[in-house]
Amino acid sequence: MLNSILFIESDRNYITVITKTQKLSYIDSLKNWTVKLPKNQFIQVHKSWAVQLNKIEAIERNRIKISNTYIPIGDSYKNRFREAL
DSSP states (O other), rough: OOEEEEEEEEEETEEEEEEOOOOOEEEHHHHHHHHHHOOEOOOOOEEEEEEGGGGGOOOETTTETTEEEEEEOOOOHHHHHHHOO
């Protein structure tokens, strides 16, 4: 299951886990998920987004492209993201 996750999006008290074939929604916080996910596979790149590193297709300025979705890189997450690459 973990390998199929492309990214996770948060909207207040809900998160949506996006895979190539599904969108799964849960009542939970992104913080609860990012602490449980393997640090070498997933990284939070914005207050509302976490991505699987090996699913990144492109990095353009301050955003990441995964499966035709552009995900912003928050200012406070840039350095940690660069180090993870």
